[in-house]
Structures are given as structure tokens and as C-alpha cells.
Amino acid sequence: MAEGVAKPVLEVAGLRAGYGGTEILRGIDLSVMPGEIVAVLGSNGVGKTTLNKVLSGVLPARDGTIVFDGHAMTGAAPETIVAAGLIHVPEGRRIFPNLSVEENLVLGSYRRGRERRAANLERVYATFPRLKERVSQAAGTLSGGEQQMLAIGRGMMAEPRLLILDEPSLGLSPLLVEEMFALIRTLNAEGLPILLVEQNVVQSLDIAHRAFILENGIFALSGPAATVAADPELKRAYLGM
Amino acid sequence: MLYSPAIVAEAVVNGLMTGAVYALVALGLTLVYGVLHIINFAHGALLTAAMFAVWVLHSAFGLDPYLAILPLAPLFFGLGYAVQRFVIGPASHGDDGNILLVTLGLSILIENALLAGFRSDTRTIATDYGFQVVEAGPLLLSMPRLIGFAAAVAVTVLLWLTLSRTDTGRAIRAVAKEKLGASLVGINVGHVYAVTFGLGCACLAVAACLLMPTFYVNPRVGNAFVLVAFTIVVLGGMGSIPGALIGGLFIGVVESLCGLYLGDSLGQIGIFLIFILVLLVRPTGLFGAKA
Numbered sequence: 001m002a003e004g005v006a007k008p009v010l011e012v013a014g015l016r017a018g019y020g021g022t023e024i025l026r027g028i029d030l031s032v033m034p035g036e037i038v039a040v041l042g043s044n045g046v047g048k049t050t051l052n053k054v055l056s057g058v059l060p061a062r063d064g065t066i067v068f069d070g071h072a073m074t075g076a077a078p079e080t081i082v083a084a085g086l087i088h089v090p091e092g093r094r095i096f097p098n099l100s101v102e103e104n105l106v107l108g109s110y111r112r113g114r115e116r117r118a119a120n121l122e123r124v125y126a127t128f129p130r131l132k133e134r135v136s137q138a139a140g141t142l143s144g145g146e147q148q149m150l151a152i153g154r155g156m157m158a159e160p161r162l163l164i165l166d167e168p169s170l171g172l173s174p175l176l177v178e179e180m181f182a183l184i185r186t187l188n189a190e191g192l193p194i195l196l197v198e199q200n201v202v203q204s205l206d207i208a209h210r211a212f213i214l215e216n217g218i219f220a221l222s223g224p225a226a227t228v229a230a231d232p233e234l235k236r237a238y239l240g241m
Numbered sequence: 242m243l244y245s246p247a248i249v250a251e252a253v254v255n256g257l258m259t260g261a262v263y264a265l266v267a268l269g270l271t272l273v274y275g276v277l278h279i280i281n282f283a284h285g286a287l288l289t290a291a292m293f294a295v296w297v298l299h300s301a302f303g304l305d306p307y308l309a310i311l312p313l314a315p316l317f318f319g320l321g322y323a324v325q326r327f328v329i330g331p332a333s334h335g336d337d338g339n340i341l342l343v344t345l346g347l348s349i350l351i352e353n354a355l356l357a358g359f360r361s362d363t364r365t366i367a368t369d370y371g372f373q374v375v376e377a378g379p380l381l382l383s384m385p386r387l388i389g390f391a392a393a394v395a396v397t398v399l400l401w402l403t404l405s406r407t408d409t410g411r412a413i414r415a416v417a418k419e420k421l422g423a424s425l426v427g428i429n430v431g432h433v434y435a436v437t438f439g440l441g442c443a444c445l446a447v448a449a450c451l452l453m454p455t456f457y458v459n460p461r462v463g464n465a466f467v468l469v470a471f472t473i474v475v476l477g478g479m480g481s482i483p484g485a486l487i488g489g490l491f492i493g494v495v496e497s498l499c500g501l502y503l504g505d506s507l508g509q510i511g512i513f514l515i516f517i518l519v520l521l522v523r524p525t526g527l528f529g530a531k532a
Binding site for chain 1: 408411412414415417418419421422423424425426427428429
């Protein structure tokens with residue numbers, strides 16, 4: 001959809017990163033346009049989480065540029081990136097297990113959206129009624145699905161201008177996976193651009209506008225989701241068809 | 242040996258009052274352990290430094306030890322912040338073993354600097370109220386220790402409220418358990434570490450101000466307190482704020498009663514018996530989370 005005159009929300013060019021002597025990302029070019037769901041797909045260990053860590057400033061890039069909302073973000077600290085509205089809901093949720101559900105959400109607005117904290121809290125509870133039933137429960141005692149909701153709710157508290165979701169369906173029951181993808185579509189329908197990083201190729205391609213297939217640190221395939229889904233090589237490698 | 246109930250009661254109350262100040266020293270230790278997951282070996286030396294600061298302010302400017310809380314608590318907060326942010330943090334390179342050595346080195350440095358500056362003499366502060374007593378029914382209570390008790394409890398409650406009700410406090414607790422998650426909501430982990438270390442040092446400064454009207458200072462005095470504080474931290478549960486307060490009060494009473502029944506010189510034997518017992522029977526402490 002939003003190709004053409006609109007400026008990208010996120011533009012990544014020639015990104016390289018790794019740990020120690022190992023290079024994980026070997027030159028990544030990626031953009032997310034306003035209102036888009038962009039899927040980055042690939043199996044375990046191809047560099048999906050590394051890409052997210054670099055985008056959120058937790059891991060430094062070795063080369064390349066990251067431009068978010070027109071601002072150069074290469075080498076920026078995580079708090080600067082959060083303050084700009086690039087919010088990363090990480091793999092494994094990374095909620096604060098010793099804090100209550102409400103405290104987790106409140107900390108979502110630690111760096112951004114603090115003025116509208118109360119209103120956003122109500123909005124998150126409206127989206128996730130199950131969290132409202134558990135406001136004062138320690139987050140570590142929630143079920144996996146509830147923890148994933150909490151992680152996304154915590155991200156929403158920062159009023160994201162781009163939301164990175166890393167493996168949101170990982171470890172959820174098939175029913176909850178359906179629910180999760182429906183939720184991602186709902187969030188996007190309100191205009192929020194989403195970078196969806198997933199192993200779940202079929203369902204991700206189903207809701208994404210564009211998709212990138214990551215293999216060994218480079219994009220092996222990219223394009224509109226429908227085109228990617230129809231690619232014979234992808235069908236063979238990921239869908240077993 | 243049997244004492245009259247009044248004497249025993251007085252010993253218990255005295256123990257509670259000493260214990261509250263012990264708790265304050267333990268609070269800094271347990272807070273830093275709970276969040277940074279390191280044992281701060283410089284804790285005792287920093288307490289000694291704070292006690293000397295109280296002494297200097299009193300002897301040079303005539304500043305009352307209790308009023309010295311006003312300049313010293315913020316000063317030691319800043320000092321602790323800077324030490325963690327610019328010395329311990331960068332020197333540790335993320336390795337806990339290094340941090341241990343850095344804080345140990347720091348304690349040697351501080352102790353010897355104090356030794357060079359003040360010699361090994363023991364010094365005290367004379368105040369008008371140093372020997373004042375308050376009558377509470379049949380009990381005679383030392384005025385400065387009563388003030389120390391009230392102030393120590395107040396600081397503990399204040400710290401607890403800060404940790405549970407403010408964004409900074411929530412951030413401290415968040416960083417304690419989930420560093421990556423904290424970074425991703427925009428919490429600067431290095432800053433939070435330094436704030437935590439600063440709070441620990443501010444607790445020491447307050448403890449020093451409360452101790453000086455009835456205690457002495459020499460360049461090694463802090464170590465005795467830290468040994469007791471360490472027992473309290475283990476008893477209360479590593480990282481637990483209520484544990485530090487209750488553990489501190491309990492240890493104070495134990496020391497006082499042991500002193501009464503076994504003689505002053507053996508007062509501390511009970512503390513270390515408890516230390517061994519806790520490690521044998523309940524290594525997570527009273528309020529400690531399972532490892």
C-alpha cells in the first residue's frame with residue numbers, strides 16, 4: 001500500500017552487526033512505510049533477533065545506517081530510540097517478573113507517553129481485559145499468553161510510532177496464535193506501522209503488506225507479501241510444498 | 242542468672258534501638274546486592290568515611306551530627322553515584338569478579354587515606370544530649386539512641402515508599418530482575434545502577450550521623466558494622482528491604498541480650514551463631530526469594 005510519496009518510518013541501509021568475531025548481519029537493507037506491516041521471516045539463528053537488538057540500540061551496529069522518522073539513529077542509546085517512539089517488544093517477553101502487572105505497564109511509559117499514562121493504561125486494559133483482572137498480580141506468575149499480552153501492552157504504553165514485535169506467537173497455543181495475529185492486525189488498522197519478526201511464515205505473510213526472508217544474515221527474498229508467498233523457492237524451503 | 246523483667250525489657254529496647262541503625266547499614270548493602278548483584282566490599286570503608294565527615298563537620302564548623310544529615314546524605318548520594326558510574330561500572334567490564342576486586346581495592350584506598358589523614362586515633366563527638374535519658378514507664382532510654390531508632394525506621398520506610406511508589410523506584414526493581422526488558426522501555430541501566438549505589442551510600446551517611454552522638458570513629462570502625470550488617474542481610478534475605486529492617490532489629494536484640502547474659506565482650510557471639518544457623522537451616526533468609 002503506502003509506497004510512493006510517503007517517507008519511510010524506518011529506513012535501514014547496509015546494516016552489519018555481530019558478536020565477537022562472528023558477523024551475524026551481513027548487509028541489511030529494509031524500510032517500513034507509514035501504516036505498513038512488514039514481516040521479517042526466517043528460521044532460528046539467521047539473525048532476526050540480532051536485527052531487532054541493533055534497531056533498538058542494545059547491540060551496536062558495525063556498519064550501515066538506521067534512519068527513524070527522519071532522524072539518524074545509528075549508534076543511538078536505547079533510551080534515545082525509545083524516546084523517539086521506536087518500541088521493541090522483545091522475544092521471550094522480557095517483562096519484569098517481580099513487578100505487578102500494572103507496574104509493568106506503568107514502566108512502559110517510563111521514557112515516553114508519561115503525560116497520558118492514565119489514559120493509555122485504560123486503553124491497554126480495554127484491549128486486554130485479561131490484564132485488568134490481574135492488575136496487582138506479580139507479572140512472573142502470569143501464563144505465557146498473558147505475559148505476551150503484557151509485553152505488548154507495555155510497548156503500547158510508550159505510544160509507539162513503530163512497533164517491533166519479535167516472535168509474538170512463540171510458545172502460544174494455536175488458538176492464542178490466531179488471537180495474536182488478529183490483534184496485530186487490529187493495532188495496525190489504527191495506523192500503527194509494525195515490523196513483525198516471526199518464524200511463523202504462513203500466518204505472518206497472511207497479515208503483512210511486505211515481507212523479507214532472512215537467511216544467513218542477508219535478505220534472500222523480499223517484496224509484497226503476496227509475491228513472496230507465491231515464490232516457489234519459499235514454498236519449497238519454508239512451507240514444504 | 243536471672244534479671245528483673247525491667248532490666249531485660251530495657252536490654253530488649255536498647256537492642257531494638259541499636260538494631261535500627263544496624264538495619265540502616267544493612268539496607269545499603271542489601272539494596273546494592275539486590276539490584277547490582279554484587280557484594281560491595283567498600284561498604285564499611287564508606288561508612289567510616291561518612292563518620293569522619295560527621296566528625297569533621299562538628300569539630301570544624303560546630304555542626305550538630307543530626308543536622309549533618311542534610312548536607313551529608315545528598316553528598317554521599319552523589320559520591321556513590323559517581324563511584325559506581327565512573328569507577329566501578331567502567332572498571333568491571335560486566336564481570337562480577339572484577340567488581341568484587343574493585344570494591345575491595347576501593348575500601349583499602351579509603352581506609353588508608355583516612356589513616357593518613359586522621360591517624361589511627363579514636364575520636365568522639367561531645368554533645369549536650371549525648372547522655373540524656375528519656376523515661377518511658379519503668380524504662381530509662383538513651384535519648385540519642387531513641388532518635389537514632391526513629392530516624393532509621395523513617396529512612397527505611399521512605400526508601401521502601403520510593404522503591405514501590407515512584408518511577409525511579411520501579412525502574413530500580415525492574416533492572417534488578419530484567420536488564421534487557423528495562424533497556425527496551427528506555428531505562429538507562431547504568432544510571433539506575435549508579436542511583437542504587439548512591440542510595441546505598443546515602444543510607445550510610447544517615448547511619449553515620451545517627452551513630453556519632455553515641456559512638457566513636459577511627460579508620461577501621463566501619464568493618465565491625467559491616468560484619469554485623471552482612472549477617473543481617475543474610476538473615477533477612479539478600480536484597481530484601483523489610484528483611485534488612487526486621488533482621489537488623491532482631492540482631493540488635495540478640496546482641497543486647499547476649500551482652501546482658503554473657504557479658505559485654507561476648508555480646509556479638511550470638512550474632513555469629515545466628516549467621517551460621519541461618520546458613521545451615523534457611524540459606525535464603527527470612528524474606529529471601531528462592532535462588
